[in-house]
Structures are given as structure tokens and as C-alpha cells.
Amino acid sequence: MKAGFRVLRSWRHVGAWLLLSLGLGGVVHAQSADSLASWADGPAKARLVTFVKAVTQTGGPDYVPPAERIAVFDNDGTLWSEQPMYVQLAFALDRVKALAPQQPEWKDKQPFKAALEGDMKALAESGEHGLLELVMATHAGTTTEEFTGIVKDWLAAARHPRFGRPYTDLVYQPMLELLVYLRANGFKTYIVSGGGIEFMRPWAEQVYGVPPEQVVGSSIRTKYEVRGGNPVLVRLPEIDFIDDKAGKPVGINQHVGRRPILAFGNSDGDFQMLEWTTAGAGVRLGLIVHHDDAEREYAYDRKSPMGRLDKGLDEASQRGWVVVSMKNDWNRVFGSTGEGGQR
């Protein structure tokens, strides 16, 4: 074992040497200046750059080894739009319509009736239980591979009601740049979302550069089965885990096993994730996207049913969290010109 241990250690040294001597430092440097081009020069960008410089400065007082450079990002409202409704809710509603011919009783049964008629008021009135019933009926019953296909097909066809673009176009350009910037500085970037883990994984790698193993989310149970010699995982109509609020630190611990040093959210659902991240030893950074830009995207906070931000707004200052103003801190919101584009 000792010999093996030495082998492992020496290999790590080789790896570090490779990174240092073969110019990755230069690459990181090249990244750091211009790669946050969609961020306005201002306090938010300055805090981000200062933090990254501090934790990556070898020999510096705030240096953090690459293995511990864990950055976690909420998804809905932090990496992509969550208005006028969560994308996954739009998916569920469309899925009810697609499945309705096989479920004739849904025409007269809530919450399905409301979903079929687009009656958002009745849907809201069905409450958490109704929503759960909707999720189970639309997200379970397939294999994991079938579900991946369903999500991909839907995303390819669906369009945002206001912007008329695919939802995966409505990811925030400044956040894409930040993900790249952090990874170029040795960070491992994770998504930690209340949304479904299997709803995000099919596209997160292509859109965000975040591989499936770095996606943490809510989940339903799955069951291993061998069907005619072919092993599959079947999605069951049972909640496994809700990755929201106090669930986020639990989900991070389960998947990552380390406390992050940077957390980025936008709603009170991210409060505990930021609290847990920034309470750790050493320098830490918590950030909140504040949606204050009705022109280019949406303006909402304390009273929004989706992405409500109230406590976070009250406590950000005393906790040292950065409130990122979409209006002032982002030169552009989305990645191409148009309503949300460059100004």
C-alpha cells in the first residue's frame, strides 16, 4: 500500500507539474481578463475576479487547492430564465397534453383538467399536492433512457412564450462566461437545482459544459429491471429527494462530499446553499442574481410565485453576499442580439 500511495502521490505531482509547466497558467491568465466580457465593470465583476485571484494565487494567504475549488449554481433564474413559469412546468403541461389521449379521465379530473385547459389559476389552487400529481404522471413510468429522449425532443420543439426562442437559448450569457472562467481557473462547476436531475442532465453538458455527474437536483426513485435480457432503470412515481432550500446543502453533501467555496443563486430557495457555503473556513463567495430588468428579461423579487427573493435580499448585505443586478451588472443577458441581447 505504501508503495502504491507513493505512486499516487508522485502522479499527482506530475499532474501539477504538467499544468504549471505546460502553460495552463498562461491560459488561465488569458481567460481572466477578457472572458467576462458580458459583465459590466462594476462591483459584482470586481468581487468575482478578486475572489478567483485570491483562491488561485499559489502561496497566497487565501489559496485553495484545485480539488477544493467547488462552485455551485442554482439553475432556474440563475443560469436560465424561470419566467413566466419554470421551464420544467411548461414541459409537464405539454406532457399532460401529449399523454391525454391515453388518459381520457384527465378531461374531468384536477389538476389534469386545469393543465389541459391552460387554467393556471385552477392549477395553482390544486396546491403542492396537485403539482406533485402532475409531476408523477408526466415524469415517471418510462426508463431513464426514454425520459432523456422525451426531454431532448421537447426542448428541440418548445419555444418560450415571450421570446419565441428555444429555452436553451435563454441561458444567461454572463453566467456561461463565468462557468468557463471558473473552470479555466481550476474550479469544478456544479448545478444544484430544485429542478429534476434527469430533466437537466440531457442538455446541461452541451449548453453549460456541466457533465451529468456534476448535476444535483430533485429526483424520483428508480428501479433496476432486466426486460427481455436488457437491463433498464425504470422511473417510479415516488419522490426520492427535493433539492430545494435546506435540501440543497444535503444534496451537495450527498453528491459532492465537500463544502463549496462559491455559491450562486437567485431566490430564497438558494438561501441555505449560500449560507452553508459562505460559513465555511477561508474566503468564500455568495452571489444572488437580482432580476431587475423587465426590458431585457423580467423584474421580480419579493412577491413572485416563481423565484421569490425576499429573505436573501434582506440579509445579503450583512452576510457579505453580492447582489448582482441584471440591469446594471450585465452588458447583455442572452447570447445573441434581440430583445435580450447586447445593448
Added chain:
Amino acid sequence: MKAGFRVLRSWRHVGAWLLLSLGLGGVVHAQSADSLASWADGPAKARLVTFVKAVTQTGGPDYVPPAERIAVFDNDGTLWSEQPMYVQLAFALDRVKALAPQQPEWKDKQPFKAALEGDMKALAESGEHGLLELVMATHAGTTTEEFTGIVKDWLAAARHPRFGRPYTDLVYQPMLELLVYLRANGFKTYIVSGGGIEFMRPWAEQVYGVPPEQVVGSSIRTKYEVRGGNPVLVRLPEIDFIDDKAGKPVGINQHVGRRPILAFGNSDGDFQMLEWTTAGAGVRLGLIVHHDDAEREYAYDRKSPMGRLDKGLDEASQRGWVVVSMKNDWNRVFGSTGEGGQR
């Protein structure tokens, strides 16, 4: 978004270029010939090397992109010894003794009485329920950080009853070399164990080079709490997930979100993991450590209460899985000379 996507893609190309042009290819090559020194030249080593060459040969018919090179390893009996009892069971028994002064009623209450008296027969008779009770009493009630400290302290002091060495010395040298070899060839190596995820994480990085986020295991629930301004995760006496048998593909899907291309186990608890891995498209490799070496380690299979290997032994040949003979395929078992050392 499109622009951001291009940025991401071009950065990936830069990354690939760095790896290729800056000599990592050469490093991989240097690794491939000699780094499996503890593996005897024979069919098992040949299958491993052939497989790795096939999936890493750019442009070859069996090429697999690095992101999809997922290798999963059982822990007990595959990476380290599981005889005469699972290490985690030895931990639980010692923990009962350490906690007994605060629990005077344990003296007369099973399964604690059996644990305190070292009465393994009575312990076995307490069955699954008794074992569960033992785990809950010894693994819950602390914060995650406290538990990490308890595990580390115990491992530093505990000795294997036969070999008289720390348990972390009794990891298999050929497997350490294989982990390094696979990583040098672009694989991501995961532990997928029936053992507790929080029991393995505190030492897996140092001993195996496997970071906490690549450890999958059984778990109990945790709860986020803020104690006097200090956020903690408290370990609850409730089973969250059992990562064994049909649970292994479920756990892999939950944590990794991709089907592995290589799986290595040693008992029927790994059967479904190997089945799921090797049923995927393209070339796949399933391997089983066969403990047939009573002299250097242990000899057991079909009738062992720990690490029982029966169905896997029957079906390995027809499924194309490699049965690795500890006796014949490994030049050495542990990492230093002595009972299990070089021969």
C-alpha cells in the same frame, strides 16, 4: 447563447489541444507498459490492456471520448480486504464499545450485548434488523464533520486482526496500479460500494486517489441545521439508500448519470453493476476478483457470509466477464513485503 456555446466549444478544443500537444499522450504511453507491475502477465492483464487501448485509440472503431470513460469499482473485497469481517462492521463494533459507558442499558440488550461481548454468533442471530440497529446507533447522531473525524481517528488506531496492520494498508496493490493506469488513460474512477459513503470519503482520496465526489455508497439521511449561527448537517438514524445489488446501478445513475464502460467487483452484490455496465453499447469490460489465495489473503467464494460469490462465478464465462485470480493474476497483493507482499 450561441456565442457562449461557441466559447465553450472552442475552450474544449483548447483543452484537448493542450492535452495532446503538451505531452500527456506520452505520459499515458509511459504509464501503460509498466504501471501494472503487480499484475502477472496473463489473460486478465491482457484483457485490461487490450480494452484500454481499444477505447483510447483515437479514430479506432471502439474509441470512447474521455467524458464517457467511467470505471466503477466495488470497495470491500475489490479494493481492500473484507475478511474476517467488513471493515465498517469492525468500526461499528468498536464504536459500540466506545459509546457503551453512556448507554448502560446496552449490557443487557441485543444486539449491543453481543457486540460488547464479541459474540459474533449472537450478533448474526440478531439478523438484518439487529445489524441495522447497530449501524444507526453507531453512525448517526453526529454532524457530518464530527463523523469524518471519528472515522479518521478510528482508522489511525485500528489494526487488522490477522495482519496487524492499519486497514488502509490492506488495499490491493494491483488495484491501486489499475486506478492510476485508468486515470492516466482519461478514465474517471468511481467507488460504488455497499459500504457507507461517509465512511469511505474521509480516506478514499488519500488512499485511492478517488475524490469524495466520486464515491458512491449506502447512506443515512442528513438534516441541515443552524446551531448557534453555525450551519451543520446532522446524521439521522434513518436509512436513505442501500447501494448494493440492484441498488448499484441506481446509485451510479443518481451520482454519475452515465453508464460505466468498466465495472470491477468481487461478489454477487456487484452482479447487477456488472450486468448493467456490460450490457451497454460498444466495448465494455466486467471483472471479478476471485479470492483464491488463502496464503497471501483469503480464499472464499460461494459459501462466505461476507463477499459471497456464487452466481457471478457461474455466469462470468457466458457473459464475457474476466475472473481475476488473486493467486495467479497478482504478483503481489498488498503494497509492502510481508505476509501479503511480493513473492
